[in-house]
Amino acid sequence: GENVEQHPSTLSVQEGDSAVIKCTYSDSASNYFPWYKQELGKRPQLIIDIRSNVGEKKDQRIAVTLNKTAKHFSLHITETQPEDSAVYFCAASGGNSGYSTLTFGKGTMLLVSP
Amino acid sequence: EAQVTQNPRYLITVTGKKLTVTCSQNMNHEYMSWYRQDPGLGLRQIYYSMNVEVTDKGDVPEGYKVSRKEKRNFPLILESPSPNQTSLYFCASSPSSWGSQHFGDGTRLSIL
Numbered sequence: 001g002e003n004v005e006q007h008p009s010t011l012s013v014q015e016g017d018s019a020v021i022k023c024t025y026s027d028s029a030s031n032y033f034p035w036y037k038q039e040l041g042k043r044p045q046l047i048i049d050i051r052s053n054v055g056e057k058k059d060q061r062i063a064v065t066l067n068k069t070a071k072h073f074s075l076h077i078t079e080t081q082p083e084d085s086a087v088y089f090c091a092a093s094g095g096n097s098g099y100s101t102l103t104f105g106k107g108t109m110l111l112v113s114p
Numbered sequence: 115e116a117q118v119t120q121n122p123r124y125l126i127t128v129t130g131k132k133l134t135v136t137c138s139q140n141m142n143h144e145y146m147s148w149y150r151q152d153p154g155l156g157l158r159q160i161y162y163s164m165n166v167e168v169t170d171k172g173d174v175p176e177g178y179k180v181s182r183k184e185k186r187n188f189p190l191i192l193e194s195p196s197p198n199q200t201s202l203y204f205c206a207s208s209p210s211s212w213g214s215q216h217f218g219d220g221t222r223l224s225i226l
Contacts, residue, residue: 001173006156034214043204043217044157089156101172102147102215106156 002027004092006105014113019080021108023090024072031094033066033073034102039086048075052094080112116141118218120205126224127195135190135221137205145208146188147172147215148180150201157204163188195225 003026013019025033031052036044050057050064050073057064061080066073077084090105118139127133139146147162149172159172163182177199179191188207192199202222206215 043219045217046214049214091157101159101162103159103173104149104157106154 002030002092002101002103004090004103004105006090006108008108009106010109010111012111012113013080015080015082017080019075019077019084019110019112021075021088021090021110022072023074023092023105024070025092025103026071027092028068028071029094030092032092033064034091035064035075036089036091036104037086038089038107044089047088077110080110082112082114085110085112116216118205118207118216120203120218120221122221123219124222126226128226129196130194133192133195133223135192135203135205135223137188137190137218138186139188139205139207139216140186141207141209141216142185143207143209143216144185145210145215146182147206147208148178148188148190149204149206150174150199151204151220152201160190160203192223195223197225199223200225 006023034049037047038044048064050066061078063076087107087109089107091102093102121136144165148160149157151157158174161180163169204220205218208215
């Protein structure tokens with residue numbers, strides 16, 4: 001089945017800096033890659049997603065890039081703010097297990113210091 | 115308001131005592147899924163359902179059962195809970211298996 005590796009496990013930045021979280025996946029047939037943000041004690045919420053026919057997608061301060069050849073995708077957050085502090089999860093689906101199975105990375109705890 | 119509702123939110127119980135965690139969505143979504151979240155392991159899929167009466171195993175189905183008799187409900191059943199099932203559980207729904215998943219608020223289970 002699919003295997004998703006996520007790095008780093010923790011990331012500390014100063015307010016205003018950029019943050020980058022990277023994920024690699026194993027199933028070359030995967031073609032849907034969402035990112036979720038989970039604040040402490042809350043449910044995961046989708047912040048951005050990308051499909052394999054697109055190399056990059058932006059939404060205000062958040063962007064995701066996808067390199068299908070290398071089987072990795074990254075989340076970029078610019079001008080970080082304290083409210084960006086949360087755990088971020090990448091995920092992949094659409095591979096040989098089908099779209100029914102969404103495989104998550106283990107998460108990155110992002111801490112943005114004022 | 116569009117939402118996924120899980121009950122109970124918290125439960126402490128003992129080994130072997132059958133329990134059910136309910137999940138209901140009001141968005142007419144076809145796809146529903148259950149995950150467990152453990153520290154350092156992220157979210158792992160337990161079971162999913164593509165539609166009414168259609169369910170299938172995820173990555174960690176052992177010790178769990180589900181049913182999908184109505185489109186809106188997808189209960190998770192632990193027939194004989196054990197301490198290794200102590201975890202935070204999330205139900206999620208989506209218009210289809212393609213789409214982004216909308217999560218419930220979670221159920222924290224402690225099995226002693």
